[in-house]
Amino acid sequence: MDEIFTLSFLASVLSGAIRLGTPLLFPTLGEIICERGGVLNLGIEGIMLVGSLAGYMAAFYAGGDAWFGMMVGALAGGAFSLIHAFLTISLKANQVISGVMLVLLGIGITEFIGTATKMSQQILWTWKNNWGFKNFFKDLSIFFEDINLIPLSEFATWLQNVEFFGKAFFQHNVFVYIGWLVVPLVWVFLYKTRMGITITSVGESPETADTLGIRVNRIRYLCVFLGGMFAGLGGAYFPLAWVGNWQSMITAGRGWIAVALVIFAFWKPQRALLAAFLFGGMEALQINLQTKNVPIPSSFMHMLPYLSTIVVLVFLSGGRVLKRIGAPSALGVPYERGGG
Amino acid sequence: MANQPEQATKRSLFSSLPRIQMEKRTSVPKTFQALVPFASVLVAFILGAIPLFFYGVNPIEAYSKLIQGAFGSYDGLIRVAIKMTPLLFTSLAVAIPLRAGLWNIGAEGQLHIGAVGATWVALMVLNSGSEMSSWVVVPLMILAGAFFAGLFAFIPAILRAKLNTNEIITTLMLNYVAFDIMRFLVAGPWRTSTGNFQTENFPPSAFFPEFFGTQIDKVHLGLPIALIIVAVIYFIYVKTRIGYEAKVVGANPQAAAVGGISQVKVIVWTLTLGGAIGGLAGVGEVAAIQHKLIDGISPTLNPFGYTGIAVALLAKGHPLGLIPATITFSALFVGGSSIQALPFHSIYTGDTIQVPVAIVLVLEVLVIVSIIAGDYLSRYRMSWRRHG
Numbered sequence: 001m002d003e004i005f006t007l008s009f010l011a012s013v014l015s016g017a018i019r020l021g022t023p024l025l026f027p028t029l030g031e032i033i034c035e036r037g038g039v040l041n042l043g044i045e046g047i048m049l050v051g052s053l054a055g056y057m058a059a060f061y062a063g064g065d066a067w068f069g070m071m072v073g074a075l076a077g078g079a080f081s082l083i084h085a086f087l088t089i090s091l092k093a094n095q096v097i098s099g100v101m102l103v104l105l106g107i108g109i110t111e112f113i114g115t116a117t118k119m120s121q122q123i124l125w126t127w128k129n130n131w132g133f134k135n136f137f138k139d140l141s142i143f144f145e146d147i148n149l150i151p152l153s154e155f156a157t158w159l160q161n162v163e164f165f166g167k168a169f170f171q172h173n174v175f176v177y178i179g180w181l182v183v184p185l186v187w188v189f190l191y192k193t194r195m196g197i198t199i200t201s202v203g204e205s206p207e208t209a210d211t212l213g214i215r216v217n218r219i220r221y222l223c224v225f226l227g228g229m230f231a232g233l234g235g236a237y238f239p240l241a242w243v244g245n246w247q248s249m250i251t252a253g254r255g256w257i258a259v260a261l262v263i264f265a266f267w268k269p270q271r272a273l274l275a276a277f278l279f280g281g282m283e284a285l286q287i288n289l290q291t292k293n294v295p296i297p298s299s300f301m302h303m304l305p306y307l308s309t310i311v312v313l314v315f316l317s318g319g320r321v322l323k324r325i326g327a328p329s330a331l332g333v334p335y336e337r338g339g340g
Numbered sequence: 341m342a343n344q345p346e347q348a349t350k351r352s353l354f355s356s357l358p359r360i361q362m363e364k365r366t367s368v369p370k371t372f373q374a375l376v377p378f379a380s381v382l383v384a385f386i387l388g389a390i391p392l393f394f395y396g397v398n399p400i401e402a403y404s405k406l407i408q409g410a411f412g413s414y415d416g417l418i419r420v421a422i423k424m425t426p427l428l429f430t431s432l433a434v435a436i437p438l439r440a441g442l443w444n445i446g447a448e449g450q451l452h453i454g455a456v457g458a459t460w461v462a463l464m465v466l467n468s469g470s471e472m473s474s475w476v477v478v479p480l481m482i483l484a485g486a487f488f489a490g491l492f493a494f495i496p497a498i499l500r501a502k503l504n505t506n507e508i509i510t511t512l513m514l515n516y517v518a519f520d521i522m523r524f525l526v527a528g529p530w531r532t533s534t535g536n537f538q539t540e541n542f543p544p545s546a547f548f549p550e551f552f553g554t555q556i557d558k559v560h561l562g563l564p565i566a567l568i569i570v571a572v573i574y575f576i577y578v579k580t581r582i583g584y585e586a587k588v589v590g591a592n593p594q595a596a597a598v599g600g601i602s603q604v605k606v607i608v609w610t611l612t613l614g615g616a617i618g619g620l621a622g623v624g625e626v627a628a629i630q631h632k633l634i635d636g637i638s639p640t641l642n643p644f645g646y647t648g649i650a651v652a653l654l655a656k657g658h659p660l661g662l663i664p665a666t667i668t669f670s671a672l673f674v675g676g677s678s679i680q681a682l683p684f685h686s687i688y689t690g691d692t693i694q695v696p697v698a699i700v701l702v703l704e705v706l707v708i709v710s711i712i713a714g715d716y717l718s719r720y721r722m723s724w725r726r727h728g
Binding site for chain 1: 391443445499503504505506508509510513514516517520521523524527528640641647649650653697698699700701702704705708709712713715716
């Protein structure tokens with residue numbers, strides 16, 4: 001028991017929180033943009049799966065170029081989410097049905113392509129150990145050494161070996177740091193740019209936005225596409241920056257957690273960072289406690305994120321509270337001129 | 341934009357294709373609507389041919405073998421009837437609250453809790469070593485499964501009724517909670533001594549009676565129970581006051597409030613009853629198929645709970661429509677798994693290839709997408725504008 005009250009245990013939990021929280025952060029940010037535009041997208045899990053397979057295959061065919069894989073994963077996620085956009089925005093379908101169907105379609109398509117290519121091309125699925133994103137600061141120090149910037153190289157090496165902080169914060173892959181960068185960017189996009197404010201107005205009051213000459217449905221398509229790109233990126237993180245190869249159902253239900261995290265984050269990007277790492281931390285704590293043989297059943301730790309989401313939702317229930325913390329008023333309502 | 345005349349005219353479907361114009365219909369054509377589910381299945385098969393074709397399988401060959409696998413033999417028909425059973429329960433779990441405009445996404449979790457409830461009774465009988473007759477044990481299992489699953493669905497129901505908490509998210513989240521409870525039990529207190537993640541085998545008195553079928557697959561008690569529940573729900577809808585109240589709340593909550601219908605009551609009974617029936621799906625799976633509780637009573641690729649949502653939609657929430665809808669999805673399921681093992685010849689290379697079973701899931705989703713499109717077309721009239 002004493003082993004768990006040490007700095008090194010805390011460091012590995014923190015490090016795990018960041019590593020496991022990042023694939024939650026991207027889809028959560030995407031869903032925030034999407035819901036702020038008034039479209040509830042429950043299909044995140046399916047979009048992430050599509051992003052993960054597309055990203056993996058693209059990286060593979062590009063000879064192990066993980067950056068290219070990430071890009072393709074994001075684009076595939078965005079393209080796939082357009083199905084949801086078409087059904088809910090153009091055809092005014094129920095957003096819940098469409099979202100759940102998108103998950104099933106994502107599972108179906110990735111399973112189909114995954115097993116089909118596996119059967120015809122055994123070699124594609126062999127473990128590729130030497131590509132994908134690795135320790136960013138280690139790479140950085142090698143890079144600086146190569147271009148003869150020895151002091152910077154030494155600094156990067158020093159940073160990743162600092163007691164406690166090094167292990168917790170500076171031994172991750174590059175996408176973890178990109179995630180940290182993206183959060184303020186999304187914040188600026190949503191609060192400080194014309195487009196961001198337009199998105200919020202479309203999610204709050206599409207009628208008013210329409211009278212102001214904003215093309216409501218066009219903006220919503222954009223929101224869904226952006227949200228899908230983020231989810232695809234989060235999906236591509238699994239094979240390219242974590243597991244190292246693709247397997248069926250690789251996201252293991254994390255897309256649903258992202259949907260819940262949006263509520264946890266009160267639809268605010270800065271809180272999404274906190275929420276994603278908090279949920280990642282719960283998972284990391286569970287894994288770390290298991291390795292130390294602490295007799296808490298992992299099932300109970302595993303259900304914590306879901307239970308806490310319900311608790312938060314209960315506290316937020318009632319229109320006034322939800323409004324104050326930033327829930328979009330027109331969330332889930334298709335827009336139709338002249339009421340409908 | 342804003343200066344356009346205020347008509348019920350909509351802007352074009354795609355801004356880049358300005359000549360197609362969608363106009364809201366004043367009345368919904370009844371025959372059109374009735375045809376939508378049939379047309380949807382057809383359209384799904386046509387669209388599903390695209391991935392098959394790219395993969396190198398002749399779609400017509402694949403589909404004919406799929407239909408043959410499901411309906412072509414006695415074994416296939418029995419399997420369709422067996423897979424129908426859990427789907428009927430889970431689709432009822434979705435369709436009943438849907439009548440009142442509520443979304444139960446939690447049938448998957450209710451299934452697992454129902455299985456846990458039934459297992460609890462079966463293991464008590466096993467551990468007490470009593471010689472109770474199955475006339476006592478089986479009804480107790482059904483009651484326990486329905487009770488615990490109903491209780492589990494009561495949580496989102498009461499939260500929605502009293503606090504207006506979104507039932508979509510709560511039922512969704514509770515799926516994972518249910519799954520974790522089940523996993524905790526099979527990995528911990530109920531784990532068999534042989535070490536696998538499953539319970540001991542149930543005593544024979546806890547088996548559902550089986551009626552007819554083949555050596556391996558037999559139609560069990562679950563199917564008649566499901567069909568009786570369908571009939572009862574249909575009766576409640578058309579003949580009783582509470583059925584009418586649910587319909588009014590679903591169609592027009594404001595009118596319901598004015599008419600003095602208690603929304604709280606309707607929300608609680610529809611969601612709780614739906615949950616209890618969803619639990620029966622799990623009871624049937626452990627008591628008739630597995631004869632023990634095991635991690636994986638609901639298929640991972642095609643979970644009964646989520647498929648139930650699709651079934652309920654294909655049936656448009658109508659209880660009697662659930663029967664043909666479950667037959668359709670169950671046949672896809674059975675036919676899909678039967679063609680998985682069959683050899684096909686690639687139309688490009690002539691090599692022997694296999695069809696991944698995942699095509700079934702793609703077809704199922706395409707059915708629903710076609711339904712959505714069909715519903716849209718029954719609400720809007722498509723016309724060509726004279727000039728752009």
